[in-house]
Amino acid sequence: MTDLQNNRLIQTFADLRANGKKTLLPFLTAGYPDSRTTTNMLSEVERRGARICELGVPFSDPIADGPVIQASYTAALDGGFTLAGLFESVREYRATGGPDGGPGGLALLAMVSYSIVYRYGCEKFCADAAAAGFDGLIVPDLPLGQADNFATLAASAGLCNVLLISPTTPQQRRIEIAKASSGFVYFMSVAGITGERTVLPPSTIEAVAELETHTDTPICIGFGISSADMVEEVCGTAEGAIVGSAIIHKINDAVAANAPSRQIVETVGQFVEKLLQPIR
Amino acid sequence: MNDFTDNIPTTSEGYYGDYGGAFVPETLIAALEQLSHEFDAAWADDDFRAEFDRCLREIAGRPSELYFAGRLTEQFGGAKIYLKREDMNHTGAHKINNTLGQALLAKRMGKRRVIAETGAGQHGVATATAAAVFGLECEVYMGTEDIRRQALNVFRMKLLGAKVVPVESGQRTLKDATNEAMRDWMGSVEHTHYILGSVCGPHPFPLMVRQFQRCIGTEARSQMLEVEGRLPDVVVACVGGGSNAAGIFVPMIEDKSVAMVGVEAGGRSLDLGDHAAPLCLGDPGILHGSHSYVLQDADGQTAQVHSVSAGLDYPGVGPEHSYWRDTGRVRYTTCSDDEAIDALMTLCRSEGIIPALESSHAVAEAIKIAPTLKADQIVLVNLSGRGDKDCNEIQEILARREGK
Numbered sequence: 001m002t003d004l005q006n007n008r009l010i011q012t013f014a015d016l017r018a019n020g021k022k023t024l025l026p027f028l029t030a031g032y033p034d035s036r037t038t039t040n041m042l043s044e045v046e047r048r049g050a051r052i053c054e055l056g057v058p059f060s061d062p063i064a065d066g067p068v069i070q071a072s073y074t075a076a077l078d079g080g081f082t083l084a085g086l087f088e089s090v091r092e093y094r095a096t097g098g099p100d101g102g103p104g105g106l107a108l109l110a111m112v113s114y115s116i117v118y119r120y121g122c123e124k125f126c127a128d129a130a131a132a133g134f135d136g137l138i139v140p141d142l143p144l145g146q147a148d149n150f151a152t153l154a155a156s157a158g159l160c161n162v163l164l165i166s167p168t169t170p171q172q173r174r175i176e177i178a179k180a181s182s183g184f185v186y187f188m189s190v191a192g193i194t195g196e197r198t199v200l201p202p203s204t205i206e207a208v209a210e211l212e213t214h215t216d217t218p219i220c221i222g223f224g225i226s227s228a229d230m231v232e233e234v235c236g237t238a239e240g241a242i243v244g245s246a247i248i249h250k251i252n253d254a255v256a257a258n259a260p261s262r263q264i265v266e267t268v269g270q271f272v273e274k275l276l277q278p279i280r
Numbered sequence: 281m282n283d284f285t286d287n288i289p290t291t292s293e294g295y296y297g298d299y300g301g302a303f304v305p306e307t308l309i310a311a312l313e314q315l316s317h318e319f320d321a322a323w324a325d326d327d328f329r330a331e332f333d334r335c336l337r338e339i340a341g342r343p344s345e346l347y348f349a350g351r352l353t354e355q356f357g358g359a360k361i362y363l364k365r366e367d368m369n370h371t372g373a374h375k376i377n378n379t380l381g382q383a384l385l386a387k388r389m390g391k392r393r394v395i396a397e398t399g400a401g402q403h404g405v406a407t408a409t410a411a412a413v414f415g416l417e418c419e420v421y422m423g424t425e426d427i428r429r430q431a432l433n434v435f436r437m438k439l440l441g442a443k444v445v446p447v448e449s450g451q452r453t454l455k456d457a458t459n460e461a462m463r464d465w466m467g468s469v470e471h472t473h474y475i476l477g478s479v480c481g482p483h484p485f486p487l488m489v490r491q492f493q494r495c496i497g498t499e500a501r502s503q504m505l506e507v508e509g510r511l512p513d514v515v516v517a518c519v520g521g522g523s524n525a526a527g528i529f530v531p532m533i534e535d536k537s538v539a540m541v542g543v544e545a546g547g548r549s550l551d552l553g554d555h556a557a558p559l560c561l562g563d564p565g566i567l568h569g570s571h572s573y574v575l576q577d578a579d580g581q582t583a584q585v586h587s588v589s590a591g592l593d594y595p596g597v598g599p600e601h602s603y604w605r606d607t608g609r610v611r612y613t614t615c616s617d618d619e620a621i622d623a624l625m626t627l628c629r630s631e632g633i634i635p636a637l638e639s640s641h642a643v644a645e646a647i648k649i650a651p652t653l654k655a656d657q658i659v660l661v662n663l664s665g666r667g668d669k670d671c672n673e674i675q676e677i678l679a680r681r682e683g684k
Contacts, residue, residue, distance in 0.1 A: 060582040061450070061455065061568070062459075063304070063462045063463060063466075063568075063569075064305040064466070066463075070449060074449070082579055083579050113566075113580075114303050115303075115565060115567060115580050116580035116581075118571075119566075119576055119578075119580030141304055141305055141569070143302070143303075143304065143306045143309050147301075163306075164306045166306045166307035166309075166310075167307075168306075168307050168308075168309075168310045168469065169309070169310060170310060173309075188306070191307045191467060192307065192463075192466050192467030193467065
């Protein structure tokens with residue numbers, strides 16, 4: 001994995017660890033409500049203190065996602081989302097999206113279905129994503145044991161390949177997944193689809209604590225995290241909390257109220273800042 | 281029900297050549313492994329097989345007849361045309377073979393709830409029926425466009441005690457219903473079995489469904505030998521996901537003298553969006569957990585599809601068909617909406633059989649092939665289902681035709 005020595009995601013976690021910090025990983029749907037707003041949201045969440053961000057790549061058939069994220073995917077596709085457009089937005093953010101118009105510095109992950117990656121060509125997708133400015137990929141429908149050369153392809157392009165663990169994953173397999181995952185390990189708090197929940201099963205935290213004894217790779221928890229309190233709870237053990245549907249929900253509300261793009265960006269920024277509060 | 285091809289190792293860990301696999305979220309991996317293990321054990325267990333055979337006999341009404349379509353042959357032959365009468369099964373199609381098998385398996389695994397996706401509603405009705413027989417709770421996901429097209433089957437499912445869950449996402453047809461069923465299963469795997477209706481989806485579904493459907497071909501093969509003393513020259517079946525076709529093909533796949541033809545939905549035209557023919561017009565890709573031919577745009581988004589037949593209105597196809605396509609063992613072709621409706625009318629008038637719109641695609645191909653063959657040759661058509669469910673739709677189509 002020498003290819004990943006300079007990877008921004010890995011460096012970000014190393015830096016966070018060195019400073020004794022935990023992190024928030026906000027999730028945004030690329031191209032929702034439109035690609036310009038998405039790019040501005042990246043700048044905004046960076047300004048508010050986020051270090052890492054996940055961009056969901058809209059897909060027509062996202063079986064792992066709940067209704068909120070699926071609807072945002074459909075809206076983005078109806079709005080003319082394309083991969084070429086996504087890569088262009090990310091390039092733009094990297095060039096001028098940072099604070100004061102400098103280079104954008106978030107570690108960026110694409111959450112993307114294997115259907116899309118495969119069709120585009122695995123090698124080409126990794127190369128183009130890396131060239132645009134992505135640091136890692138999460139391919140939720142490419143579990144350990146299927147196309148295992150993909151991680152190597154991603155690493156050759158300089159990208160982390162983040163694998164997911166489910167509460168239904170047997171113990172031995174959890175350890176194997178943690179070993180094979182690069183950047184961090186994505187631990188799903190519940191078996192099921194993405195979506196907001198009010199409490200997390202206590203077994204999740206215990207399971208993450210157990211897994212931490214087997215791996216040095218950071219473990220982040222996602223699925224169902226919707227409030228600052230939950231971020232605090234999760235980050236008591238895990239190194240990061242992933243928040244998706246709750247953010248998309250805020251965007252939906254703003255879109256439904258016909259808010260202008262600037263205001264939607266502001267709303268997301270405020271919410272992210274609130275979520276970051278307990279782990280500052 | 282054993283036959284000589286029963287143990288052909290067409291799959292190693294769920295792959296048929298390059299096709300198949302299990303490209304699903306991690307949450308489903310353990311469930312699929314358990315299912316694979318349980319299915320292998322059940323299929324090797326004489327008691328399970330005996331119970332499955334009893335269900336096929338006493339509930340589905342098997343064996344289904346092999347019928348010589350004399351008047352159809354007179355009209356189009358060349359070759360003699362035989363029909364494998366899956367339309368005579370209980371619930372009206374081949375789908376019951378698979379749902380009885382999977383419901384038995386669900387019971388064996390101790391699951392108390394089953395879910396299913398359905399397009400035409402035949403698989404939904406067959407699942408609801410099997411659930412009633414075994415006392416399982418049942419929910420069926422169905423796109424609202426299909427609910428509109430297949431009102432009778434929706435009512436049948438409800439009568440049988442199933443809950444029909446309308447799906448509003450995407451194109452509101454079979455693909456979207458499949459997404460919703462998979463989502464349900466991810467949160468309910470502990471107590472729920474997903475009765476997938478075709479030879480699609482992640483391993484072990486393509487293998488399992490094909491094994492539960494192989495009774496079609498096993499029977500047809502021995503019936504053919506009994507009646508004609510020889511095997512057919514050509515076997516024709518329609519292909520949506522591909523379960524009826526796999527069921528009749530597999531037991532004769534090693535009989536090299538038997539040519540095989542799979543008929544996909546040619547729809548309105550051969551332009552992307554107007555048909556549902558991934559094997560003829562698509563490319564290899566990933567959909568619903570398996571690597572197979574699929575209809576997508578250049579970015580990998582699943583394409584819109586169309587067919588007059590709700591059961592064929594699907595952008596993907598089972599991985600074993602992709603393997604047979606690439607190896608050339610099966611020839612795949614298309615039949616347009618109009619040709620299918622013409623064939624349906626023809627079969628009604630010549631044989632007194634109202635076939636399903638799906639099966640009419642196979643009939644259309646058979647009456648193209650038969651005249652090109654000699655009188656001592658045989659074309660066998662898998663008449664996978666009956667057309668009662670389609671009568672409202674056909675009535676509307678014929679009214680539109682007359683209005684032109």
